[in-house]
Amino acid sequence: MTSMNDLLISGGDERTPGGAILMDGNRLRDEIVAKLAQTIAAVGSPPVCLATVLVGDDAPSQRYVRNKHVQAGKAGMQSRNEILPADAGQAQVEDVVGRLANDPSVHGILVQSPLPNGYDEEKVLSLIPADKDVDGLTSQSMGRLVRGLPGLVGCTPLGVIRLLERYGVATSGQRAVVIGRSTLVGLPLSLLLARKGIDATVTIAHSRTADLVDVCRNADIVIGAVGQAHLITAAHIKPGAAVIDVGISRTEAGIVGDVDFDAVQAVAGAITPMPGGTGPMTIACLLENTLSAARLQGSFPV
Ligand code: NAP
Secondary structure, three states, X not given: XXXXXXXXXXXXXXXXXXXXXXXXXXXXXXXXXXXXXXXHHHOOOOOOEEEEEEEOXXXXXXXXXHHHHHHHHHOOOEEEEEEEOOOOOHHHHHHHHHHHXXXXXXXXXXXXXXXXXXXXXXXXHOOOOHHHEOOOOOHHXXXXXXXXXXXXXXXXXXXXXXXXXXXXXXXOOOEEEEEOOOOOOHHHHHXXXXXXXXXXXXXXXXXXXXXXXXXXXXXXXXXXXXXXXXXXXXXXXXXXXXEEEOOOEEEOOEEEOOEOHHHHOOOOOEEOXXXXXXXXXXXXXXXXXXXXXXXXXXOOOO
């Protein structure tokens, strides 16, 4: 049997103590951001603008939004942050998103989720035109993904695909298990992995899946998108498989992923750290999507 170690392009890449290739999201984010900056500068730096909408004072959300603006600056993009108090009300949030939707100087709109309790998030998202939907979350964007039409795809699922590409993980004909079926991560990621050109054979696991170990242990690629600390152990992983951790659990010891990294790195052929894996890639792909959005709107040369 071919192990994932044989399939990987490992030039200069770091390995874990157990010998797995470390799929470093910070490093790949920096590569993508530098490439975006080059691309924008090469055509005379036309304005490319990301707008974020932050409602309330949730500390992690504030941190995520701040990081997005820092990285947008590094990519040579403009960015705007609309901040509203938690009690702004549905009408005011809709008004802000509606104005950004109609503003031709704004190319991408991201409404930081979750909105505080009491807001109708679906209604807010429905105001974002598909060509500005850099989070890929609207029904139109999801519909395009299902139908295989060009469009903007969710940043976290796209970030996972970029990690697999960058680290040379073979996907065609390979067995992938995605644990989690949310519209934010698991479902769009499963669709992307099964897409023509990526061609994985995909299994979607969820909270009702019987015997998760049995489902995972023949997979070449295992992706955890659950949010349950250390759900995925060495017993779930075939030797040499690629393991990607999307889940985030906040514990007293800090941020912990779905993957028991210390145990799994000794078995896997490639593995993402948590933090430092999929999180930075989500931001990189948000910026990649913002440039794609500017192109879709005819504001940037194709
Ligand atoms: P979600 O909507 O809560 O979905 C979680 C999924 O996990 C559900 O499909 C659920 O199954 C499944 N699940 C729950 N317990 C399970 C178990 N014991 N075994 C197997 N499956 C189980 O969460 P989400 O929005 O997709 O986010 C998932 C995680 O990723 C969260 O920790 C979130 O914070 C993190 N996240 C990370 C990034 C990043 O950039 N790294 C970005 C977005 C989200 P059911 O459908 O049956 O309920």
